[in-house]
Amino acid sequence: MEPILQGIELIFVPYHFLLISIGVVLGVLVGALPGLSSTMAVALLLPFTLQLPPIPAIAMMAALYCAGTFGGSITAILINTPGAPPAVATALDGYPLAQKGEAGRALGIAAVSSVTGGMFSLVVFILAAPLLAKVALSFRPPEYFALSLFGLSMLASISGKSSLRNMIAGAFGVLVSTIGVHLTTGVERFVFGISEFVEGVDFVPVLIGLFAMGELLNQSQKLDTAMERIKSIAIKLPSWADIVKIRWVMLRSSIIGTFIGILPAEGSTVAAIIGYNEAKRWSKNKSEFGKGAIEGIAGPEAANNAATGGAMVPTLALGIPGSGTTAIILAALMVHGFRPGPYLVQNTPHFVYAIFTAMFVANIMFLIIGLPGAKLFARITLVPRQLLWPAVFVFSMIGAYAYHQSLFDVWIMLIAGLIGFVMLRHGFGPAPFVMGLILGRLVEEFWSQSMIIFDNNWFRFLESWVVDLFLVLTIFGLFGSVIFKGINKVVSRMKPEGRVLED
């Protein structure tokens, strides 16, 4: 109980409260802006927070993460342009409802569902994180290696159209993580005579480049696309009848979202799509979906916000990022000198509870700020691209520079941006690359330690049932869809034969 109170106490300081509020406002604004994602915003925020103490720094990022997920629904409902990928499913019914003149009601339902999902996942987070950490405390390097490998295998199913491309991007991330001095032998790897590479490639400029610069170049391709203007709207809280109608949808989606969030690498977008599909599947009025059904707004919104709390569970308790954004939060924890994982939960529980409290406050705050301010926040889309993206470039340049106050990092950021743009064009997402970059170091470190323990005998990995379990899960993560398709094919081939026999 004491660490919980300590954690709450750490957040309820006016300065920290102010930073969380800034994080929420920034999150809603960024979420509302098509093209600017909360992942990019957290990456851009990272250099700012380096000067801050770790608790307000991570609290601010977590608040931005929560609010950014909700912010995406504003433009999805008002102008049918999801501000962020998790709001894609919200637009399917949010926009038609807004077209019927009920934009305020749609926004109200989105906000209440988001808060419900967010709160639910935080309760799970606070219960699950210590339990998971307790289990993970018994893990040795081989178990951690298998767990990290499982995390990497989940890249195959991270959002995007191609598992293969996700895996290749992730593998390149792992490869980039090997740049620098090899810890066991002291040999310089892939340094190419560049002294800045000796200590490895830093996360910050790479993250900023991939997420911000890549998108900037992407936006330059859309300069002739007109931006839709916001209509005047009045936002209102959902009626009691609405709440009653969507209560089970919210609960179901909250459970789905939290579970998907907890799975390594699975983010809010997947949660939102499944949340929408499940809302439709269980609905008595399926025909209303796509025409402005309130369940079609509540389902994805509760799920995508629930995924934020869920994604924090493996991030903090195991050190395995639960989504692209939490991968950046994980990198931020490392930059601030923390080692995310069970020891973080065991040794500094107040820190974990402080993050929980920050996310809790953020959820309440975006209901308070987001509802009355939605009209105002939506006006951010009126900022011309010609000014918005140069501003993003300036922030990226200064953000990359400020980390080590080195121009070399700015070049890294720029090169990462160019690579990110080309990658994105050909279906290689930046999120798998970043997760590979972060997990790569852990995988190699745990693998090396295990090999020393096992005296270079690979088969001894199989002695632990935990390793075996994670290896099986890894195989399913990589080839699950192929395996299930194969089984389906065999079953469907057998069915007609059965019918023939019956005939």
Add this chain to the structure above:
Amino acid sequence: MTSGGDTTRERKGAGRPASFLHRTDLWITVVLLAICGALWYETTRWDTVIQQLSQNIPPTFFPRIILGCIIVMSLALPFENHFKKKQGTDLDDERSNRVVSITVITALALALVVALSQWLGTDLSMVLACLLLPVLWGERRVWVVLPFAILFPLAVRLLFVNGLKVHFLPGLLAPLLE
């Protein structure tokens, strides 16, 4: 044998099934294999460490495993589109539009700003970026661009230099800032 005309007709034919080998992806594979080949060669040039010192884990082992995985996965890339199309997923919709010239110009402009920042200093580089990019992207209203190019970098300076104690490169403004 099909005549040339027939072949052209076949190529233009609507609803034609996706080719087994995707040409763009084939080029990507070639590039990836070239990168992997160069990086593999690089691993052969690293210092050798005696087995006892490396505790049976040579520094080349892990990177080579990753390179091997990338090579294997890259070899499957040119065929992926064929199977994805069968499943109703189009991997080409993102890249179907050509890269427009403004994107290339923007990338070059960004590189120019970064290249000049050592000489110009951080403040002037920000001003240059805030002037150059809006103009390149079609903003012609001077009363919008000029205040933006002055006020925004000023705000960033206040935040980073005064608030976060980051040292900006003085560049051309050195005498003025001193």
